[in-house]
Amino acid sequence: MSVQWRDVGGSIRSAGAISMRDASNVVRTVDQVRIRDEGGVLREVYKQGIRLAVNPATAVGASSAKTGAIYTNSVVVGVAGGTPPYAHSWVPDGSLVATNPGGDTTAFYGTPTAVFGELNGQATDHVTDANGLTNSISVDISIQRG
Numbered sequence: 654m655s656v657q658w659r660d661v662g663g664s665i666r667s668a669g670a671i672s673m674r675d676a677s678n679v680v681r682t683v684d685q686v687r688i689r690d691e692g693g694v695l696r697e698v699y700k701q702g703i704r705l706a707v708n709p710a711t712a713v714g715a716s717s718a719k720t721g722a723i724y725t726n727s728v729v730v731g732v733a734g735g736t737p738p739y740a741h742s743w744v745p746d747g748s749l750v751a752t753n754p755g756g757d758t759t760a761f762y763g764t765p766t767a768v769f770g771e772l773n774g775q776a777t778d779h780v781t782d783a784n785g786l787t788n789s790i791s792v793d794i795s796i797q798r799g
Contacts, residue, residue: 703735735782746774769799
């Protein structure tokens with residue numbers, strides 16, 4: 654979302670992100686701007702979307718077992734901005750499976766078909782906040798047998 658205004662010269666200006674300096678002179682990002690109208694009603698004029706970060710950026714699993722599923726490490730999606738609660742929906746490629754498809758923390762598993770096989774792909778977490786704001790983030794997945 655962006656906010657637009659007309660400056661004193663009549664030019665229209667806009668901003669996609671807003672930041673301000675606090676009393677300690679530290680620059681802080683503003684997630685929301687509200688203005689009280691002439692009738693005294695507080696109106697939201699700007700709300701920054703949700704921001705996502707995943708840690709670690711890659712999910713990796715390996716096993717020397719000749720059969721069975723191989724699990725990866727867990728990944729965690731951090732959310733900033735928006736309004737909690739946040740709904741997560743993990744969608745992995747192909748035959749990869751998320752262990753917790755509705756959570757902010759999940760691992761993945763898959764079953765390579767060859768004795769020295771591998772599965773590579775991605776999974777995308779689609780995140781929605783309480784007000785319907787959405788964003789997505791992907792993680793690379795690598796599973797190896799052998």
